Amino acid sequence: MFKKILSLALVVMMLIGCMSVLASCGEPELKGMSESPLPIPAVDSDVEVPDDFKIGFICLHDESSTYDLNFINAVLRYQEALGLEDSQVIIKRNIPETEKCYEAAEELVTQGCDIIFANSFGHEPYIAQAAEAFPEVEFCHATGVTAASADLDNFHNAFASIFEGRFLAGIAAGMKLNEMIEAGEITAAEAKIGYVGAYTYAEVISGYTSFYLGAKSVCPTVTMDVQFTGSWYDVTAEKNAAEALLARNCVLISQHADSMGAPGACEAAGVPNVSYNGSTYEACPETFIVSSAINWTPYYVYITECLVNGTPIATNWCGGIEEGSVILTGINLDVAAEGTVEAINEAITKLKNGTLKVFDADTFTVEGKTVVHDLISDGYFHESETISAPSFDIRIDGITLINELY
Amino acid sequence: MRDVKQTKDVPQTDAVVENVKRRHEPLIHITKRNQMSMLHAVLLRVGAIVCSVIVMALLILVLAKENPFTVLASMIEGVFGDPRRIWRLFSNTAILLCIALALTPAFKMKFWNCGGEGQILVGSLMAAALMFFIGDSIPLPILWILIFITSIVAGAVWGLIPAIFKAKWNTNETLFTLMMNYIALQLVTFFLKMFGNSQGNLDPMPQFAFPKIFNGSYFLNILVIALICVAMYIYLGYSKHGYEISVVGESERTAKYIGIRVPKVIIRTMLISGGLCGFVGMLLVANGSCSVTTTITGGQGFTAILVSWLGKFNPLYMILTSFLVIFLQQGTSYMGDIYRLDTSLADIFIGIVLLFIIGCEFFINYKVNFRKKASDVTAGKEAVH
Numbered sequence: 001m002f003k004k005i006l007s008l009a010l011v012v013m014m015l016i017g018c019m020s021v022l023a024s025c026g027e028p029e030l031k032g033m034s035e036s037p038l039p040i041p042a043v044d045s046d047v048e049v050p051d052d053f054k055i056g057f058i059c060l061h062d063e064s065s066t067y068d069l070n071f072i073n074a075v076l077r078y079q080e081a082l083g084l085e086d087s088q089v090i091i092k093r094n095i096p097e098t099e100k101c102y103e104a105a106e107e108l109v110t111q112g113c114d115i116i117f118a119n120s121f122g123h124e125p126y127i128a129q130a131a132e133a134f135p136e137v138e139f140c141h142a143t144g145v146t147a148a149s150a151d152l153d154n155f156h157n158a159f160a161s162i163f164e165g166r167f168l169a170g171i172a173a174g175m176k177l178n179e180m181i182e183a184g185e186i187t188a189a190e191a192k193i194g195y196v197g198a199y200t201y202a203e204v205i206s207g208y209t210s211f212y213l214g215a216k217s218v219c220p221t222v223t224m225d226v227q228f229t230g231s232w233y234d235v236t237a238e239k240n241a242a243e244a245l246l247a248r249n250c251v252l253i254s255q256h257a258d259s260m261g262a263p264g265a266c267e268a269a270g271v272p273n274v275s276y277n278g279s280t281y282e283a284c285p286e287t288f289i290v291s292s293a294i295n296w297t298p299y300y301v302y303i304t305e306c307l308v309n310g311t312p313i314a315t316n317w318c319g320g321i322e323e324g325s326v327i328l329t330g331i332n333l334d335v336a337a338e339g340t341v342e343a344i345n346e347a348i349t350k351l352k353n354g355t356l357k358v359f360d361a362d363t364f365t366v367e368g369k370t371v372v373h374d375l376i377s378d379g380y381f382h383e384s385e386t387i388s389a390p391s392f393d394i395r396i397d398g399i400t401l402i403n404e405l406y
Numbered sequence: 407m408r409d410v411k412q413t414k415d416v417p418q419t420d421a422v423v424e425n426v427k428r429r430h431e432p433l434i435h436i437t438k439r440n441q442m443s444m445l446h447a448v449l450l451r452v453g454a455i456v457c458s459v460i461v462m463a464l465l466i467l468v469l470a471k472e473n474p475f476t477v478l479a480s481m482i483e484g485v486f487g488d489p490r491r492i493w494r495l496f497s498n499t500a501i502l503l504c505i506a507l508a509l510t511p512a513f514k515m516k517f518w519n520c521g522g523e524g525q526i527l528v529g530s531l532m533a534a535a536l537m538f539f540i541g542d543s544i545p546l547p548i549l550w551i552l553i554f555i556t557s558i559v560a561g562a563v564w565g566l567i568p569a570i571f572k573a574k575w576n577t578n579e580t581l582f583t584l585m586m587n588y589i590a591l592q593l594v595t596f597f598l599k600m601f602g603n604s605q606g607n608l609d610p611m612p613q614f615a616f617p618k619i620f621n622g623s624y625f626l627n628i629l630v631i632a633l634i635c636v637a638m639y640i641y642l643g644y645s646k647h648g649y650e651i652s653v654v655g656e657s658e659r660t661a662k663y664i665g666i667r668v669p670k671v672i673i674r675t676m677l678i679s680g681g682l683c684g685f686v687g688m689l690l691v692a693n694g695s696c697s698v699t700t701t702i703t704g705g706q707g708f709t710a711i712l713v714s715w716l717g718k719f720n721p722l723y724m725i726l727t728s729f730l731v732i733f734l735q736q737g738t739s740y741m742g743d744i745y746r747l748d749t750s751l752a753d754i755f756i757g758i759v760l761l762f763i764i765g766c767e768f769f770i771n772y773k774v775n776f777r778k779k780a781s782d783v784t785a786g787k788e789a790v791h
Contacts, residue, residue, distance in 0.1 A: 090744070121605050129610070
């Protein structure tokens with residue numbers, strides 16, 4: 001009997017505790033998200049798609065990966081804009097980078113697809129094989145690099161100038177650091193960003209460098225530590241990497257990997273986070289600042305138009321701010337520094353009119369010297385101009401790579 | 407359990423035991439069945455599949471809000487709707503069957519080989535490594551022969567190591583073989599890091615693939631594995647080795663008593679088990695992706711354990727169980743694509759079907775008895791013993 005009374009008393013106490021916590025939560029007034037400086041544009045196309053048109057998509061993971069979710073959302077926007085039926089747009093998820101990718105492509109051909117699009121780098125050789133086996137079908141591959149040298153008319157690569165989006169997100173990070181310095185939370189020399197990357201190759205290097213240069217354009221003393229995980233999707237590894245960076249006194253974190261590991265670690269530690277591939281505001285309302293992402297819808301519309309009109313699809317296609325391929329989420333006004341929206345808008349204008357280059361050769365050095373490189377001319381690095389995928393892989397001063405295992 | 411309890415309670419008199427039992431007779435108790443009639447057993451299995459389909463239909467209705475009949479019918483379309491799909495169905499069935507066949511001799515010996523994954527991976531790794539390092543410098547037929555030998559040897563070695571430890575020092579083979587999987591996985595990762603491209607992938611080398619028969623790689627898999635299946639059936643059922651394996655599995659003491667050298671049987675059987683897994687690894691590379699990745703097995707080394715168990719370690723039944731698993735995988739995958747169901751729903755369906763089938767095996771082997779009235783207790787007790 002005593003036990004029963006005790007447990008009842010405990011339950012009552014816990015209920016009271018919960019209610020008081022809930023009551024205290026509603027106090028601060030949240031400003032919420034701003035309008036996006038680079039929103040997803042409405043699809044502008046008058047293409048008449050025939051009823052027997054079909055398009056197939058091959059995704060590495062499913063909606064639980066932010067990377068794949070970004071592709072799948074773009075597919076859904078595209079489908080709605082062009083008024084396609086579900087049966088005309090087939091999405092195959094969880095397709096690994098093995099023979100299974102070829103099988104998936106073959107299956108989509110069997111289902112009558114006119115265009116097949118694959119979203120992961122490792123899919124490329126299998127997509128190239130399928131392109132060779134099924135010359136009547138168009139194969140498009142995101143992030144790949146071999147279409148130009150493959151000598152196949154029906155095999156194409158595509159990417160977006162996401163380095164511009166990351167540069168803009170970097171500005172938001174730099175503004176936040178400036179705010180911390182002004183508030184006396186850190187000294188100018190302590191303004192250090194942590195970055196969780198997947199692998200040490202150009203796509204990631206180009207990404208974190210453009211992000212860093214964005215931050216440096218407003219906060220000149222910023223430095224950055226980069227920790228690699230060796231996986232595009234590994235919640236634990238990304239969380240651990242973020243925590244390791246926090247232990248190295250990083251005061252702001254960003255990431256180029258696809259799970260919620262790093263944003264989650266930031267929310268737990270109360271450290272601001274600049275995200276990628278889409279908003280993590282819902283899960284991390286107290287630390288999320290802004291996120292850049294690639295909007296793939298313009299490319300899907302483009303390849304559909306090409307097919308319907310009978311014009312060839314570009315071997316290498318790189319969408320930019322103009323095409324609506326590079327987008328930003330809204331800015332979380334509760335976390336971001338004051339004036340962030342204005343600073344980003346200003347930079348967007350400059351990027352559009354060409355007065356600002358992300359990889360301006362005057363803004364970075366290697367071992368204290370200005371860099372000489374095949375792709376640097378007219379004072380800047382010509383990123384994604386010959387091959388659509390990123391090719392900037394210079395390790396510049398101010399960025400420390402903690403491990404280069406991957 | 408009841409027997410144990412009774413022997414523990416030695417000091418009590420029979421009357422006391424009887425008294426206690428009468429008061430504590432459980433509501434339900436389970437007894438082993440005598441042989442169930444073939445027809446009865448088949449009906450029970452069909453019933454289980456029907457039940458699982460009903461549960462799936464309900465889930466589709468509730469979770470996906472689609473018409474369950476058309477959704478389930480799309481599974482058939484996705485498996486048989488096109489010659490290519492049928493080829494793929496049988497080829498994938500063959501691969502899964504072959505892994506199950508590889509594990510079966512070990513299982514019959516009660517050696518729980520959970521290392522199929524690793525044994526396949528090292529086979530794949532050897533095949534890919536040979537293609538990569540010496541593919542260009544020797545004629546194709548010699549390359550194929552080398553790949554054939556080294557893949558099998560690599561798989562066999564991966565099976566041999568835990569077998570030796572089990573035979574000599576009676577180590578736990580389940581843990582050992584599992585650990586060997588991780589070593590194999592890391593070896594592949596290391597290989598890819600050292601020799602792969604900048605993204606850690608090995609570009610496929612289709613120029614070294616086995617010859618294509620009938621416009622694809624499918625026929626070769628089906629043909630070779632059909633032969634292996636027959637051979638394994640004969641080996642396990644009608645050879646001296648097969649007999650030794652059964653005896654060791656039933657009782658090691660008996661095996662020793664009748665002069666079987668148990669360590670020798672363990673080692674020999676694991677060489678076969680691992681070697682056959684290595685052979686599958688070779689097929690996955692040389693007759694498949696022509697490259698190696700850490701995900702090349704797709705978890706089939708573990709799925710095959712279930713296939714082997716469900717098939718009661720009988721190679722011919724295992725054709726059915728591997729077919730069932732691949733049918734479900736291919737069908738639910740197509741269904742998920744067409745109706746845009748959540749990808750985990752496909753896994754849930756496979757889980758439901760397998761759960762019902764495994765559950766019905768329980769009811770085929772065991773009988774559930776409900777508590778009888780007090781007056782029947784004595785009679786019931788006699789019947790149980």
